[in-house]
Amino acid sequence: xxxxxxxxxxxxxxxxxxxxxxxxxxxxxxxxxxxxxxxxxxxxxxxxxxxxxxxxxxxxxxxxxxxxxxxxxxxxxxxxxxxxxxxxxxxxxxxxxxxxxxxxxxxxxxxxxxxxxxxxxxxxxxxxxxxxxxxxxxxxxxxxxxxxxxxxxxxxxxxxxxxxxxxxxxxxxxxxxxxxxxxxxx
Numbered sequence: 001x002x003x004x005x006x007x008x009x010x011x012x013x014x015x016x017x018x019x020x021x022x023x024x025x026x027x028x029x030x031x032x033x034x035x036x037x038x039x040x041x042x043x044x045x046x047x048x049x050x051x052x053x054x055x056x057x058x059x060x061x062x063x064x065x066x067x068x069x070x071x072x073x074x075x076x077x078x079x080x081x082x083x084x085x086x087x088x089x090x091x092x093x094x095x096x097x098x099x100x101x102x103x104x105x106x107x108x109x110x111x112x113x114x115x116x117x118x119x120x121x122x123x124x125x126x127x128x129x130x131x132x133x134x135x136x137x138x139x140x141x142x143x144x145x146x147x148x149x150x151x152x153x154x155x156x157x158x159x160x161x162x163x164x165x166x167x168x169x170x171x172x173x174x175x176x177x178x179x180x181x182x183x184x185x186x
Contacts, residue, residue, distance in 0.1 A: 003080070007061045010087040011054040011132070017094060021101065034104030037162035038155070043104065046155035049148055050133060056145045057083060057136035067140045079139030082131045089128025093117055097125070105166050112171045114178050122182050123160055130156070160184065 021032065036043035057079075060066055094101060096117055100110040117124035130153050136142075137149040164184075167175045 004058075004061045004063075007080070007083060008058050010083070011051075011058070014087060014090055014094070017091070021094070031107050032102060034102040034106045037105050037166065038158050042155050043159065046152050046159070047103070049152050050129065053133050053136050053145060053149055053152065056142065057132075057139055060136065060140045066142050066145070068143065069141055071139065071141050075138050075141065079135045079137075082138065083135035086128040086131025086133075086135060089117065089124050089131065093125035093128060105163065112167070112174060112178065114182070119182065121186055122164075122179065122184050126156060126160055127185055 056066055096115070097113055100106075100113055102110065121127055133149045133152050137146045164179075171178075
């Protein structure tokens with residue numbers, strides 16, 4: 001029961017911070033929603049599918065079986081570890097981004113973040129999101145969840161590549177130097 005509550009609270013809390021932060025941004029005349037760095041339909045579809053995958057994890061943890069097979073305990077544990085690790089990265093990364101956080105390409109000037117988690121990875125929040133998408137695939141072994149997870153990760157990799165192009169254009173040499181010293185993912 002405690003496990004199910006913890007698994008459920010993490011995405012709900014993150015969405016609260018995400019949308020609550022968006023409201024605070026608007027009060028400061030900042031749009032949290034940037035421009036889609038890839039085709040809008042793919043961009044938003046992949047974002048909403050994350051919620052579907054998170055929902056799959058929550059359903060399975062609450063005992064609403066969406067698996068087509070018995071999932072070995074070791075895979076359930078790996079799924080839970082991936083879930084908690086991913087949300088830790090999402091929460092920490094979001095707070096470290098501060099007012100530079102955007103969904104997509106910023107419409108106004110932001111700051112290049114190179115401290116905290118961003119010293120270890122240029123995209124710690126994407127790693128976190130990938131981990132929270134892999135978690136339900138492992139935890140449920142549901143083929144639909146696995147395929148959707150692969151789709152989301154693939155689309156988000158293209159988002160990362162597009163965002164990197166924007167970062168090079170915006171921050172120039174500073175970003176190029178950063179790329180030379182910090183890897184894209186890990």
